[in-house]
Amino acid sequence: MKLQMVDLHGQYLKIKDEVDAGIRQVIETSAFINGPQVKVFTDNLAAYAGAKYVIPCANGTDALQIALMALGLKPGDEVIVPAFTYVASAEVIGLLGLTPVMVDVDYATFNVTVDNLEKALSAKTKAIIPVHLFGQSCDMEPIMRFAEKHGLYVVEDNAQAIGAVYTFSDGTKKHTGTMGHIGCTSFFPSKNLGCYGDGGAIFTNDDVLAERLRMIANHGQQVKYHHKVIGCNSRLDTIQSVVLNAKLQHLDEYCRARYEAAQYYSSHLKSVSGIVVPEELPASTHVYHQYTLKVLDGKRDALKQYLAEAGIPSMVYYPLPLQKQEAFQHITRAAESLEVAEQLAGSVLSLPIHTELTAAEQDLVIDRIKNFFK
Numbered sequence: 432m433k434l435q436m437v438d439l440h441g442q443y444l445k446i447k448d449e450v451d452a453g454i455r456q457v458i459e460t461s462a463f464i465n466g467p468q469v470k471v472f473t474d475n476l477a478a479y480a481g482a483k484y485v486i487p488c489a490n491g492t493d494a495l496q497i498a499l500m501a502l503g504l505k506p507g508d509e510v511i512v513p514a515f516t517y518v519a520s521a522e523v524i525g526l527l528g529l530t531p532v533m534v535d536v537d538y539a540t541f542n543v544t545v546d547n548l549e550k551a552l553s554a555k556t557k558a559i560i561p562v563h564l565f566g567q568s569c570d571m572e573p574i575m576r577f578a579e580k581h582g583l584y585v586v587e588d589n590a591q592a593i594g595a596v597y598t599f600s601d602g603t604k605k606h607t608g609t610m611g612h613i614g615c616t617s618f619f620p621s622k623n624l625g626c627y628g629d630g631g632a633i634f635t636n637d638d639v640l641a642e643r644l645r646m647i648a649n650h651g652q653q654v655k656y657h658h659k660v661i662g663c664n665s666r667l668d669t670i671q672s673v674v675l676n677a678k679l680q681h682l683d684e685y686c687r688a689r690y691e692a693a694q695y696y697s698s699h700l701k702s703v704s705g706i707v708v709p710e711e712l713p714a715s716t717h718v719y720h721q722y723t724l725k726v727l728d729g730k731r732d733a734l735k736q737y738l739a740e741a742g743i744p745s746m747v748y749y750p751l752p753l754q755k756q757e758a759f760q761h762i763t764r765a766a767e768s769l770e771v772a773e774q775l776a777g778s779v780l781s782l783p784i785h786t787e788l789t790a791a792e793q794d795l796v797i798d799r800i801k802n803f804f805k
């Protein structure tokens with residue numbers, strides 16, 4: 432069996448009976464769109480995360496777009512986004528005629544901090560998109576305080592951290608995606624809660640926003656054929672809801688398996704000079720969507736090649752920070768130097784991590800990395 436970045440088939444085999452029976456039932460009843468299983472899943476997800484509303488949609492990018500549409504922003508309004516993230520977080524800002532303002536991130540956690548945000552603030556700033564990159568929460572308490580002080584909306588990009596929990600200084604615990612005004616997630620197959628196709632969801636505790644989000648995702652209508660606003664068509668299929676509902680029951684287990692695999696890597700790799708293992712923010716649990724090393728001294732690509740020669744896959748998330756992307760050259764305003772984002776893009780390397788990873792497989796990776804630096 433070949434070592435893989437993720438092992439979706441191995442994970443499927445453990446829930447096969449439930450998934451197969453559920454999919455068959457959807458086919459037998461032909462309730463492919465808006466079947467009752469969609470609401471069962473979103474209700475369960477809302478209860479799991481402690482969110483008042485979960486609005487399903489077609490993918491994580493749509494979730495972000497619909498979230499921004501619901502805020503009623505105007506062209507020229509600025510939305511702050513980290514420069515080191517997947518493109519979707521910033522793409523939707525540009526798509527809506529808003530101005531993405533890119534900020535640098537923290538070297539240790541890969542995430543934006545309130546210091547980064549402060550440098551980007553202008554009279555036009557209307558919203559912030561903190562991205563909980565690689566599976567741990569941004570430090571949300573100061574970020575929420577900052578947003579409140581300046582009257583900004585917070586839209587969390589939680590595509591990579593579903594299941595992570597953040598603890599506030601008064602002891603309150605909240606799931607990522609439920610701390611801002613709106614939280615967005617993706618059910619892309621390789622995400623920590625992934626379906627067997629595309630899917631996404633939007634979280635909010637706000638009654639008015641919930642109604643708007645639902646309306647926008649449904650062609651801007653609340654009453655069929657009566658369209659109040661320009662919306663879009665973004666739905667979660669019934670079949671995907673069945674898969675997600677089966678996997679949701681195991682999500683905490685999945686998070687734990689990833690966390691344990693990460694601890695195993697770190698315990699063996701932390702003493703290797705030439706790499707930096709992931710750092711954990713004390714206030715957040717880490718669900719390790721990615722296990723990402725920083726490879727020092729410009730050796731990242733050589734290490735990647737050396738691993739590949741032994742059949743070990745690894746990935747660079749992300750090789751080009753947003754400020755270097757051609758698509759953003761003419762619409763962005765960079766608030767500060769983005770050197771950490773640039774440094775990370777040149778040094779990050781993500782190792783295989785998933786719910787089915789064995790210690791023997793990890794030993795292969797660990798030995799090969801140690802050999803490289805010997």
Ligand SMILES: *Cc1c(COP(=O)(O)O)cnc(C)c1O
Binds near residue numbers: 516588590617618
């Ligand atoms: C995956 C991802 C998205 C987009 O999700 P899709 O379902 O692929 O549209 C957005 N933001 C981040 C950080 C992601 O990792």
